[in-house]
Amino acid sequence: MMDSKAKKLDGSRIAAEIREEVGTAVVALGERGIAPRLDAILVGEDPASMVYVGSKAKTLAALGMMSETHHLPENTRQAELEALVDDLNANPEVDGILIQLPLPDTIDTASILRRVDPAKDVDGFHPENVGLLQQGRPRLVPCTPAGIMEMLRREEIEITGRRAVVVGRSDIVGKPMAMLLLHAHATVTICHSRTRDLAALTRRAEILVAAVGVQSLIGPEHVADGAVVVDVGMHRVTDRETVERLYPGNEKKIAAFERRGAVFAGDVDFTRVLPKAGRITPVPGGVGPLTIAMLMANTVTAAKTRRE
Secondary structure, three states, X not given: XXXXXXXXXXXXXXXXXXXXXXXXXXXXXXXXXXXXXXXXXXXXXXXXXXXXXXHHHHHHHHOOOEEEEEEEOOOOOHHHHXXXXXXXXXXXXXXXXXXXXXXXXXXXXXXXXHHOOHHHEOOOOOHHHHHHHHXXXXXXXXXXXXXXXXXXXXOOOOOOOOEEEEEOOOOOOHHHHHHHHHHOOOEEEEEXXXXXXXXXXHOOOOEEEEOOOOOXXXXXXXXXXXXXXXXXXXXXXXXXXXXXXXXXXXXXXXXXXXXXXXXXXXXXXXXXXXXXXXXXXOOOOOHHHHHHHHXXXXXXXXXXXXXX
């Protein structure tokens, strides 16, 4: 029987490979007098968003890229945010613009995302970039799905002709994930919160991507023997009883909970699914690091293409 550690897909290792490649590209651009720059817009005081933006800024600095965070108050008006986006669109030194989500309820998020210059849309959310992806001519692709595809490719996981099921239909992950798999010649099914008999569909998957945003929704009854399982979910678990149920006998997880008062779990019930899966991403250390790495890669791509 394969050792369980050998079954895990190490997103952290692959993200490190991508960052190294990005660093090499940044040096090459520097020799041409180009310093890639990513500007982030953060509205409000959401703790998770502040940590996330800070992490991105540190990664950019470590790779030799420029960055600036525009931190606006919670009561920022739509017109003020639009004016900032317009200024960054017009600034030739800015290669990428990141709108940190979620925005306050008073802001029309879709309108703001549409306002970003598609050539600087490093998240790949602008309708023009969505359309290019749909047509199989991707320019800037949403970072999480792009990172998953890099992981599958670098782990030499066959996609062509295989049955893939994506659980989740968000514009950020589910839909672009399904499109990327389709373009890679998989046969793709999309499931969501209103799908009837979810397990009957997911059990057919040779590649199963869980991106539905429901903690531990995917159990062993959802997974075929030997399937590749990719868990996009990230949920902070603060209840000890839940931690012990999700990770029975896992002293490392219990010790982490004791130290921090919380651990993270995904959309997949990892402990119960692990014995059935052929390959599986852990949480944390799976998809998360890939998302940030691909943001760096998209920034370099934007810097190159804007100057071609």
